[in-house]
């Protein structure tokens with residue numbers, strides 16, 4: 001194990017030597033996995049925002065916490081100036097925090113929120129994210145409006161909205177809170193609701209498609225709406241619905257996601273996805289870099305940044321509803 005560890009450090013050292021790091025701040029950014037649509041867009045946003053100012057080195061956590069911990073070790077040995085961390089397991093941040101604290105390298109966590117206890121264990125820790133309850137509430141409000149304005153949406157006419165729910169990774173704050181608050185918003189709007197089925201799709205499109213196909217065979221036309229914790233799973237569900245001839249004639253199904261990813265905006269444009277909620281990857285990626293950069297200054301002044309800090313260490317980037325009315329504003333330029 002040790003040998004593999006040293007080899008990794010050696011390889012990373014070589015690649016850092018080859019890159020042009022001269023005089024630049026060096027930031028090590030570790031992502032829970034590269035292969036995630038939203039996280040890829042945060043990475044691109046960081047690269048765009050950076051414009052080659054700092055040296056950024058991205059590491060793939062491959063959904064394995066030990067792999068991510070190894071990358072942190074490498075960044076520390078390499079003398080990186082700051083760390084951007086998208087935890088694999090958000091409850092396991094204390095190990096990483098311990099290492100960074102010992103080496104006095106600040107960390108900006110993002111997208112996967114460590115526990116408050118961990119966040120309060122050192123003053124050079126920050127978190128950039130979005131209030132997941134807000135995205136759930138927005139989803140629920142959009143669906144409630146649709147259901148109220150379209151009497152035919154209540155297919156069996158029982159006055160109850162029957163829905164299925166595709167949830168993200170268990171334990172992820174966005175999965176827990178979006179699920180809870182979307183349903184709460186439906187109820188707050190005065191609707192009676194019934195959940196026909198729910199399961200985790202682990203944020204992935206292929207799982208959204210498989211679960212939806214199974215639910216369509218079990219419940220068919222009893223399903224009146226599909227709520228998904230993110231766009232990838234919503235788009236998977238849409239594939240399964242298309243295979244059952246939905247979205248033709250008056251065979252409609254409102255499917256709602258979160259993220260406003262590029263493929264989701266396309267789907268909205270084509271009339272498949274009913275609505276989504278912008279999870280602002282540009283806002284989040286930029287804030288992570290801004291904080292890391294400011295912390296390199298002799299006397300950092302975070303209040304000079306265009307971000308609002310809550311409890312001195314949290315930056316919350318707002319969610320925005322995206323529907324037929326405004327999706328054009330969110331198309332990639």
Ligand code: BGC
Nearest residue numbers: 036038111174203230259279
């Ligand atoms: C996004 C998901 C993504 C997850 C990764 C969430 O905020 O909505 O699309 O898979 O973060 O942690």
